[in-house]
Amino acid sequence: MAEDKELRYDPAAIEPKWQARWATDPKLYAAEPVSCGKPKYYVLEMLPYPSGQLHMGHVRNYAIGDALARHMWMRGYNVLHPMGWDAFGLPAENAALKNNTPPREWTLSNIAAMKRQMERLGLGYDWATELTTCLPDYYRWNQWFFLRMYEKGLAYRKKSKVNWCPECATVLANEQVVDGCCWRHEGTLVEQRDLVQWFFRITAYAQELLDGLDKLDGWPEKVRTMQRNWIGRSEGTEVDFFLDEEGDEETEAREQGIETREQGTDRQRIRVFTTRVDTIFGATSVQLAPEHALVASFTATSPELKAQVDELIEQQKKAREAGDLGAIEKHGVPTGRFAINPYNGRRVPIWVANYILADYGTGAIMSVPAHDERDFEFATKYGLPIAQVIQPEAPVLGVVLPFVSEDGVLVNSGEYDGLSCTEAQEQLQEIAERGAFGAGKVTFRLKDWGVSRQRYWGTPIPMIHCERDGLVQVPDNQLPVVLPAQIEITQQGGSPLGRVPEFVHTTCPRCGGPARRETDTMDTFVDSSWYFYRYTDARNANAPFDPKIAQYWFPIDQYIGGVEHAILHLIYSRFWTMVMRDLGLIVNDEPVRRLFAQGMVIKDGAKMSKSKGNVVSPDDMVARHGADAARMYSLFAAPPDRDLDWQEDGVAGVSRFLSRVWRLTVKYAPVARAGRGQQPTRQTGAPSGTSLRLLRKLHQTIAKITLDFEGRWHFNTCVAAIMELVNDIQAADAQLAAGEVGAPVVRELLRSLVLLLAPFAPYLAAELWEELGEAQGEYRSVLRAPWPVSDPELAKEDELEIPVQINGKLVTVVRVAADAGPKAIEAAALADGKVQSRTAGRTVVKVIVVPGKLVSLVVK
């Protein structure tokens, strides 16, 4: 048993050895200069938040990216494969509160720990470009960009209703509110507060963000759809109803065509937004959002109405906070006022309703019960009239209302009767524009990005409030505005920076007088919106990056991460790219050519999480089975885009497989070494049937895996294919031991096996590469050895098994030469015993031969 030590696969011995060796070679995973002449490949995994511990989702993400990066290196590409830390954010402040550790210290030590974990996993990153977003040499560029955006009017301040998470004690962007709760604090209801906040004008790019999605064909359709929904473009018309302040006689007179006063003067208007202006003759009321400006003027004179409206506001607020705005029970109150439909002068009542949102469209709608389900429900409940103005093109008796289809023609709409809905929309819009009481209008659901945070651990917003000059930019040469290190983290509300006098008190760059610094910090999504550009030129002290270098590397060829960032991070990143392009820093319109959304890691039917108590620690896995096995299992257990069910026994299975590879390679390494320098073709040394069979399997395996790397990415089947190859070689153990397979063939088999394994199990591959005596000269590292090329001649079978069907049922299988023509295959099939006995006495009506695939007989 003692001599078996050599034959035992011991990752605990191999992996640290290579880790140490790789650490002394910083060039190993470094990108080459722009001028290297090789095609570039930028592969990127989403940068982690430094929580202190990698989880299995990270391991899976990085295993995918690392396999791809290694493959591309072996294919001769200049690969950029960087890593960094999304290091600002609330957990650092919470930790400070809990353990009395400064956020910076806590964050940096977490980073060190996670970096160690990554190195232990053998991930091939270019650490020379490592980014840490909480350090001033990174976040100063956040400030620099903020100023550029401020100058272009893309960063601005406004007072608005904002989402406030009581747990975070800060505001949240719309994107960070999930089902009415904070994205970080499931179950914590977000409140609405009125605050002055900084915003980025992402809506200025709403249309381009939408249009660009069509061109992102390397993105999952799912992500594109989610972004489309989020942007929520809707095309319609804004129409002004006039507030009726006239007496009844006047109205009556006007309806008879008698002008009682000058047209268009100062009459108060209520602007509504509709996507169905063609139904406007069916409007039987106007509905205002409870917080519509006009409502306040109505309630000012009527305490009774005010009480009712307050009730509606309360209902809406509750529903909003509960996240089920859609389920709110419709309530409304009549205001006693009336509005005039500008198209027909009809007078309709004005109501206030809790299902109308103040922050979408104009906060007011025209209610057309006959052709809108919501209006129908409301009108039915309150007994408002329902007037049909659209009917199906082929009129059917008893149309069921509400009829919401746009396939119809107008009725009861005066001179517009008979027009199709689309024609009517065009004409009515034109009339409105001519009469100056409306216009075509595109509305987006997307809101500007609120970036102010009343927190400490983030990028300080580089603005100064001067008593004399008002808002003043921090000049570029005074950047970065550095976060003060000495700060007491408390749980009080308000910006923590406001409690640091040395930070707050400054002088105005313009007048030199006393001034106060802005004390809000930026949303951490700012950091991740452009970090991948910084990687290309990470140590540039004069600019965020060199445009020429960025132009070389961008767009990112492959971005890999969880689908949970489909909206937040990925829409901000696209916005930021467009802004940088318009600043002249880059030429690409989009940051990412291909996006890969990996599945989640599941255990016992639930997502791995601390609260579920089903977390598997990567360190444990590495300690027990080695990094190679842990990584390879995460690729083997499921295709990368699907959820992965973590099974401990499965890791052991992969580990067993790696042991098998180890024993096999070590056993025949002496033979392989003897075979160096000779070409193992069919001609050399007249390979036996076994040699040919194994070479064929090898070249089929190479072809399969190469193809998968080119797009399908089913690494689970790649690993399975390598397993098959190893099984086949092992099954020929007797022949190998007897020397029936020539040394050059043995060498090619083992050498290629190790190369195929290298992207998935780099430690084992490196060790065996050396064992095989291949670590010499140019190919000292398996990482720099060229990816094997499949020889189609060798991969080809010379005999095939062709299934034979009779009337669609499988009957038998016949062996024919691989190049047999249809005639020969048919003859072979008909000659088969089973076929003969089944066709005896019957007529073969039809024979279908698919060469290389099958024979199908139709028999009567």
Next chain:
RNA sequence: GCGAGAGUGGCGGAAUUGGCAGACGCACCAGACUUAGGAUCUGGCGGGGUAACCCAUGAGGGUUCGAGUCCCUCCUUUCGCACCA
């Protein structure tokens, strides 16, 4: 309610263009080697049947010589969106 994905052995999954369903792995069973086995190797492993064969990819229908794959209806499930006017 709308949209997208998924549904295949005991389990994870394979079948790339409509062409031998269940590759590969786990678990399990039997055997070999062994003082021992949670090591290793060999064989078996969808269901029914002694067998020839028959049945089987969520359910039902259809197209086709041939369907896990395409079409229709329905069920289950995951995710996203959801009074957005």
